[in-house]
Amino acid sequence: MKVGIVGASGYSGEVLVKLLLAHPRVTLAAVTSRTHAGKPLAAVIPALRGADRGLTFVDSDPAALAAGDIELFFLALPHGAAAVYAKALVAAGKRVIDLSADFRITNLATYQNYYGEHHAPELLGAARFVLPELTPPGWKTEAKLVAAPGCYPTSILVPLVPLLQAGVISRAHIVANAYSGVSGAGKKAEETYLFVERAENLKAYGLTKHRHLAEIEEQLALLTGAPTVIQFNPHLAPMRRGIATTITVPAAAGATIASLYAAWRKAYGASPFVQLLAAGETPETAHVAGTNRVDMSAVLDARTGNFVITVAEDNLMKGASGQAVQIMNLWCGFPETAGLL
């Protein structure tokens, strides 16, 4: 099966190229980039020297891509730009997995509030937000277009959804502090992302208004059946990859650490990519680097009555490209872990 990537010059695009080049069930047949058209992949992604199978970047005309024989496309474009490609490709019957935010939000008004104008609202009905461990399986037949979740939302939805569904935690006073590696900001040549500015440095940013809130709260509501407001505090940490999220939430009346883990085991017992650590053990971002895993654990703080949930993932893998490949695997009937383990 031939697959293509539209727009692969950022950090998650680069990871996606590597994953698909090594994937046992698909052939990466095209990688587009306006800036780099004509250059060998390895000239732009030096990590691929000797391993790019002679592929070169091609110019990315939606109509030409739609007319070709590639069956499935990954869109690794900024939001806004993705919608334009999605329209042409879906119309041509291609499967599309979009890594941008364009189709993550079901509610158009919410999208507009957080992101501005939507360039293909007519596709929202055919699109599905898919977090493989949580989204009901109907999407595999219904979807024409799949939106892969954002990095922060994955690290928050995976631990919280089963707990809200099981009634183990309070829906009020949920506080999520998340710390991301600098690759989460993308490959932007801005002063604030320079090595000298970010090394030995840590700060909060985007407080009260980070765009991922739209997706987190909509999914919490859709998947657990009730509106849920969370305090989400994103931070930038001096590392390249990884997200560590620590969530504090009051235990529901009668809930114990055992009932929390029971809910998690029920949801994720068969999941290859969610690893539950014992209470008291905490996940570390370096342990999930390069993997498609979410590692998580929890403790109950008897003094406060809160559960403290700690989560680690690789923002470029389970938080972006790994998860997109996992979605492809499920959509196309491949083993879920193909190319990911």
Added chain:
Amino acid sequence: MKVGIVGASGYSGEVLVKLLLAHPRVTLAAVTSRTHAGKPLAAVIPALRGADRGLTFVDSDPAALAAGDIELFFLALPHGAAAVYAKALVAAGKRVIDLSADFRITNLATYQNYYGEHHAPELLGAARFVLPELTPPGWKTEAKLVAAPGCYPTSILVPLVPLLQAGVISRAHIVANAYSGVSGAGKKAEETYLFVERAENLKAYGLTKHRHLAEIEEQLALLTGAPTVIQFNPHLAPMRRGIATTITVPAAAGATIASLYAAWRKAYGASPFVQLLAAGETPETAHVAGTNRVDMSAVLDARTGNFVITVAEDNLMKGASGQAVQIMNLWCGFPETAGLL
């Protein structure tokens, strides 16, 4: 005035040596270390090459120190060990500033619960916990022994105390996530603190039971007049120095971001070491590295009704040795910023 340091081979000891060597009002007359006795300071602290004024480490017999002409001692020892020296030195009429936890906790049972046996409980009455910006000034005459605050507590007490005193925030549902550089763990040759383990890595640790909780909650109660339980989640971040603390707390009824800042300005308007950043601007650990400052700011999240407070300090300066020098300055009648600006 002659001062001495007992036990200076750790990271905060090293910073303390540098501060005192450069201090305009005191002479560093002795630095003790059992391990390094006889060696020049610069042989152990290479950053001091050419700048150690010929000082060598001396062996650290409490009786000999008590008999000498040094007027004030800093104890940079592990808890437990500090109490032994404090006894001898206080008995000899020396002023003592202790950087360990031994005299930070007023309540003996609390100390024993978190730290185990206390080796000089009879001194607790003569000891004062002093966070200069918050502790009422009576300590300057009452104290025979001053306990300098811990690194995490400083980053939590400075923002919270004036807000609790002013009734601007709730006393329930306070959540403090703190991220410390690795020097906070001390100079311990353990696998978990190796460069390869900690670089590109971030994790929570010590959840629900970190020893600094004892000091944080006792001081919150003493300074604000009511028991206060907080959720404190410490983390280890891949940097050498710095603590970034993010606190989420429900706004009190009617409180606004303006009333929060008014309370802070009233408490810290004249303070050289507390810097208030505008709401929306967030402090960064690199900006306070090497300074004795606490930088902090807050926003009100209208969606959740929470204030989100962000704080940065250098754990070895305002979180340890800088604050100890600030205490000395105030105790001895020097300008508060002497040797610190």
Added chain:
Amino acid sequence: MKVGIVGASGYSGEVLVKLLLAHPRVTLAAVTSRTHAGKPLAAVIPALRGADRGLTFVDSDPAALAAGDIELFFLALPHGAAAVYAKALVAAGKRVIDLSADFRITNLATYQNYYGEHHAPELLGAARFVLPELTPPGWKTEAKLVAAPGCYPTSILVPLVPLLQAGVISRAHIVANAYSGVSGAGKKAEETYLFVERAENLKAYGLTKHRHLAEIEEQLALLTGAPTVIQFNPHLAPMRRGIATTITVPAAAGATIASLYAAWRKAYGASPFVQLLAAGETPETAHVAGTNRVDMSAVLDARTGNFVITVAEDNLMKGASGQAVQIMNLWCGFPETAGLL
């Protein structure tokens, strides 16, 4: 085919486990460790959570391993300890690939001079040092025991050997400065390797007497037919993985940058793991991280008459475990890149 690893608790052992678990042609049947016997692999190597195929560390009795049905063993032990296992396993007809220094040196006196007593000198005749791109292919049938090269030597032999063979460079005044990530020092809980000591820090070490000199100079002599003395200056750089080596060497009379590249292309044109960058482009350690590659390039400095050769490799891959797997692939008739691309 079943393979085993003896002693896998260090950094290169960990990488080797990952490579062999994912290898398409072999089954990792045993991983030994005295310290960790009885523990699941993932309990010691958290990066393998959910991916250790249920393997647990076993105790490592040479006799028991020799009696079992595993055909090939990798020894990831300190030098000295490796020889003991090698004796038992070779005697039982097992293939052995040793990642320690024990069998890298052909000349016993040289070994003793650099490393002290040798614990299995009688095996030296049956052992072969194999750097796959350089060692003549006879080893595949002659060897009973293969010594995989050290990390620094690989980064020096790969660029230099073809140039000395082709007479393109001087044999005098060769200066190699090499900068290694901290994992090169192994997983040692010593103060000097702590995060706080090594971050933001760079230093030379082991000048004039680094043990890898023994191997570098012996191989230069054996492979190029004449004694060759080099100046080798190793350094420690603030990164986890990677070696960057910069070699200065006078061009031979009449040699040009074209003749240098011609010699390299002749030697490595068909090699999947040696990538030649254009003159003027310099390799970067991050570009080879996680790969089994050596990236290299050269310029001719007209002012000095020197070639300046720059080389990058991953010290744990091409510098250790990746190369060991490459050796296995060639020895066992697998595709050279199996499990490595």
Added chain:
Amino acid sequence: MKVGIVGASGYSGEVLVKLLLAHPRVTLAAVTSRTHAGKPLAAVIPALRGADRGLTFVDSDPAALAAGDIELFFLALPHGAAAVYAKALVAAGKRVIDLSADFRITNLATYQNYYGEHHAPELLGAARFVLPELTPPGWKTEAKLVAAPGCYPTSILVPLVPLLQAGVISRAHIVANAYSGVSGAGKKAEETYLFVERAENLKAYGLTKHRHLAEIEEQLALLTGAPTVIQFNPHLAPMRRGIATTITVPAAAGATIASLYAAWRKAYGASPFVQLLAAGETPETAHVAGTNRVDMSAVLDARTGNFVITVAEDNLMKGASGQAVQIMNLWCGFPETAGLL
């Protein structure tokens, strides 16, 4: 005495501001910046919060500065731009210390070859390159304009000049490999200097043609009396500050490690900023961070007949702003270490 800084928005400008604000003998009376005019210093340099003495950036008109009462100016501008200011200020009788390359090169043709057009060649006669430990003291009365040395040249000239003068080392086959922290590249918002690109990464750059060669070789010739060609290989290391330089050079006939150290001690015995480490001990960049020191040591490699000299400095201090302040101290008759120890 009032001093001013022209152009202080880069990394060395920031360090210079801090040094001058804390200097006991001068008053920082003006800091100019076109971009930041009107802003408080601390708004641009957050490390100065509460410590900028109310100073704001002012617009930088050369004529206005020339007409004012500031006696000495530091130029922290890009080369080319510095010459323009130097003309106006020198004409007005101000003392000028230039941190750019504009007046480091005595020979106009050399300057033009490496840097292009010179904008004030008529000032070359009045300008002096001053490396305080090496430049003969006549400059204090002759100079109207002083060029502070570059970062790499300082780390090469300090160790080599006394050895060439004493005839202890060969003048041929000098190889200097230097590794700089990323701040050496300046505050440039380019992809290659992003945190994600430079962390865990090390590379050579600028081989054969780095501009600092002009200054290194001219000074070697002027100070030691004979043309000297060196191989200079600069590299970028994953740290913010610091330069580590390793120099290999053949020992002169009969020279010993003792004669090398004797030459160094003769040159630097009284120097507060050059620290000689014992042979076998190697300097580390972290040990000189924030200081104005050059730490250095050497070993003789009996196998090769080379001295291996290792050097560490802080590129922003002894390599730029610290040295500029040291020059001011000497020029104005202040203690050499004023504001620097």
